[in-house]
Amino acid sequence: MDKRRIDRDSVWRNARIPSRTNAAERDDAHAQRGAAHTPYPASRRGEEVRVYGCNACLAVFAKRLDDVRKVYLTDARIAEFKSVLAWCVKQRIGYRVVENEDLDRLTESQHHEGVCFEVRKSPPLPLRELLQRIPRDEPALLIWLDGVGNPHNVGALLRSAANFGARGAILPADAPALSGAAMRVAEGGAEAVPLAQAHAGEDVFESLHDAGFAVAATVPRAGRDLYENKLPDRLALILGAEGEGMSARLIADADLRLTVPGTGAVESLNVSASAAVLFAEYWRQHLS
The missing domain is CATH 3.40.1280.10 (SPOUT methyltransferase, trefoil knot domain)
Known part of the structure; x- marks a missing residue:
């Protein structure tokens, strides 16, 4: 297997939910964000779509949980998406805490509202x-x-x-x-x-x-x-x-x-x- 693929995947597996409301929590979040400026895994062309916006992402999570592949969100959305992040840890689904600018690039939009899911496409x-x-x-x-x-x-x-x-x-x-x-x-x-x-x-x-x-x-x-x-x-x-x-x-x-x-x-x-x-x-x- 490609060594770069192994290293990249380990970033996702090692992500943790910031669960404390003190300086240590902020340190955890910044540690996760440390890899934010490395290249992001590309969504599988033709198989996945990047869904963004709070209501759109929450609807996907509620309706077709098994199609969620990766989660990106900002500090400001951690509390709102706490149950999503807990599910990610349990199911070993990768997530990353990132900056708004990172989501601008991922979604090619400034209207992402601080969250983006990579989701398997659902055929009509x-x-x-x-x-x-x-x-x-x-x-x-x-x-x-x-x-x-x-x-x-x-x-x-x-x-x-x-x-x-x-x-x-x-x-x-x-x-x-x-x-x-x-x-x-x-x-x-x-x-x-x-x-x-x-x-x-x-x-x-x-x-x-x-x-x-x-x-x-x-x-x-x-x-x-x-x-x-x-x-x-x-x-x-x-x-x-x-x-x-x-x-x-x-x-x-x-x-x-x-x-x-x-x-x-x-x-x-x-x-x-x-x-x-x-x-x-x-x-x-x-x-x-």
């Missing part, structure tokens, strides 16, 4: 498996993302979807895995809303219709007024890409087209803002 479900999990006699809201790629929009969508009880989000066949940035913005919503991915060539409309879902396209104008129409109790909402919007084919094939009314002072809402309004109205009609 096949679409038909997601649909089989939803009883046919229950109202249910699904979201179908048509090329929405901005991680902040994806994260905001998942946060709103979790808040308003969406049962899942459908990703296109070629969509990449969720990024750490999207998971941070989702504030835990990425763990609450199951993700499904259509396979190449799959007829998503047929699958949804077979499961009893009506499909609605969201359009900025010329659709049915959201507030003047009863929404189907099993509804899949298509949300279009930033800039170019939804594909014409999906709009034409949808069972209905919905528009969020407004003053007309702006051309349209941001996709995540529009989604939150739509989800809230569905929740009001069927789940509140």
